[in-house]
Amino acid sequence: MTTTAPTPPRAEIVVDLDAVRHNVRALKERVGGRALIAVVKADGYGHGMLPVARAAREAGADWLGVAVLEEALALREAGDTGPVLCWLAVPGEDYRPAVERDVDVTAYTVEELAEIREAARAVGRTARVQLKIDTGLARGGSTEEAWPDLVSAAAEAERSGQVRVTGVWSHFACSDEPGHPANDAQEQVFRWAVDLAERSGLTPEIRHLANSAATLSRPSSWFDAVRCGIACYGLTPMPEVSSAEELGLVPAMTARSRLAVVKGVRAGSGVSYGHMYVTPHDTTVGVVPVGYGDGIPRHGSSTAPVLAADQVRRIAGRVCMDQFVLDLGDAEASPGDPVVLFGTGRDGGPTAQDWADACGTISYEIVTRIGGRMQRRYTGEGA
Numbered sequence: 269m270t271t272t273a274p275t276p277p278r279a280e281i282v283v284d285l286d287a288v289r290h291n292v293r294a295l296k297e298r299v300g301g302r303a304l305i306a307v308v309k310a311d312g313y314g315h316g317m318l319p320v321a322r323a324a325r326e327a328g329a330d331w332l333g334v335a336v337l338e339e340a341l342a343l344r345e346a347g348d349t350g351p352v353l354c355w356l357a358v359p360g361e362d363y364r365p366a367v368e369r370d371v372d373v374t375a376y377t378v379e380e381l382a383e384i385r386e387a388a389r390a391v392g393r394t395a396r397v398q399l400k401i402d403t404g405l406a407r408g409g410s411t412e413e414a415w416p417d418l419v420s421a422a423a424e425a426e427r428s429g430q431v432r433v434t435g436v437w438s439h440f441a442c443s444d445e446p447g448h449p450a451n452d453a454q455e456q457v458f459r460w461a462v463d464l465a466e467r468s469g470l471t472p473e474i475r476h477l478a479n480s481a482a483t484l485s486r487p488s489s490w491f492d493a494v495r496c497g498i499a500c501y502g503l504t505p506m507p508e509v510s511s512a513e514e515l516g517l518v519p520a521m522t523a524r525s526r527l528a529v530v531k532g533v534r535a536g537s538g539v540s541y542g543h544m545y546v547t548p549h550d551t552t553v554g555v556v557p558v559g560y561g562d563g564i565p566r567h568g569s570s571t572a573p574v575l576a577a578d579q580v581r582r583i584a585g586r587v588c589m590d591q592f593v594l595d596l597g598d599a600e601a602s603p604g605d606p607v608v609l610f611g612t613g614r615d616g617g618p619t620a621q622d623w624a625d626a627c628g629t630i631s632y633e634i635v636t637r638i639g640g641r642m643q644r645r646y647t648g649e650g651a
Contacts, residue, residue, distance in 0.1 A: 279525035279558045279642040283315045285323040286648030287520040291500050292327035294516050299494050303330035307497035314636040318346050340371040363387035372396040372434050376410050378421045388430040398435035401461040403454040405441040419468045435474045436465050443481035444506040480505035503631045521635050522611030529555035530601050539593050540585030552596040556607050561589040562640030567627040575608040575617030577601045
């Protein structure tokens with residue numbers, strides 16, 4: 269009896285769970301005995317929330333961080349019983365399932381805290397709540413002016429038994445620029461906010477301000493815990509300062525495909541929509557069967573690098589919904605040959621940061637939005 273080797277997928281995302289473990293361990297070691305909050309929101313930055321959450325826990329992550337309630341509850345449904353922090357909600361959200369499952373929710377305002385208290389009353393449990401102060405990002409969190417009232421309301425809620433304040437936290441705006449004056453200013457406001465909370469009788473388990481960039485560059489901001497997102501996935505949060513390799517991080521995601529079509533075209537041939545690329549000479553082109561419908565940025569048109577036929581090449585012309593084209597020159601190539609969009613860079617190919625540079629964006633966006641019809645596969649222990 270003969271067996272047929274499985275056909276390689278048309279396009280896939282390969283996630284190395286050992287790389288996630290390596291990065292989490294490296295970050296934990298960097299901050300000493302402080303807690304590490306591994307951020308797994310947005311489907312684990314495109315890597316798959318549940319597998320990377322398990323890998324992060326195995327590597328020593330003390331907490332998991334997510335944006336919305338559904339993400340936190342999905343972790344609980346998958347069997348995660350450790351501390352989970354959630355921080356983004358709108359008025360009228362149903363906090364009851366989160367309170368029942370001991371998810372830490374975040375209050376920005378007295379009104380939001382009141383909704384959480386009502387959920388706690390409804391289910392007969394004490395809600396685990398963290399308070400967020402806006403120290404200068406002008407995004408989520410209490411204003412400085414409203415902070416005393418929020419702290420006072422939280423202290424009263426603790427006395428009632430409806431709430432336990434487990435944390436006080438904030439988020440940097442410019443930590444990817446270590447010398448930016450906003451960093452000192454935000455840290456000063458955060459220290460003021462923590463001091464006021466403690467003088468009001470609150471005793472949070474953790475105080476946390478540092479994101480990935482601050483974890484790697486600003487020890488004064490580490491407090492009791494650090495929150496690491498992009499660094500857990502092996503990508504640098506401050507590419508203009510240090511590369512992932514220089515930081516000891518290993519990229520966990522490789523995006524790859526195969527050539528669907530290979531054919532010769534004449535010099536002067538327009539390629540893809542709008543003919544923004546015209547072949548300078550007789551050449552061979554290859555069609556890669558992924559496009560913006562799979563999260564390939566259209567901004568990568570004629571700029572994004574791809575490893576094909578043993579050489580890094582730029583996308584030729586516009587990225588389409590389902591495909592893009594490469595000018596392969598006189599290289600030997602056949603339909604079915606492998607193509608690497610981005611990965612670790614160790615094979616000489618591009619990284620997610622290279623794609624971010626080509627597209628005028630950040631690596632976070634590259635890995636988080638890619639997917640669509642691409643299969644996802646895991647490697648490493650427990651894959």
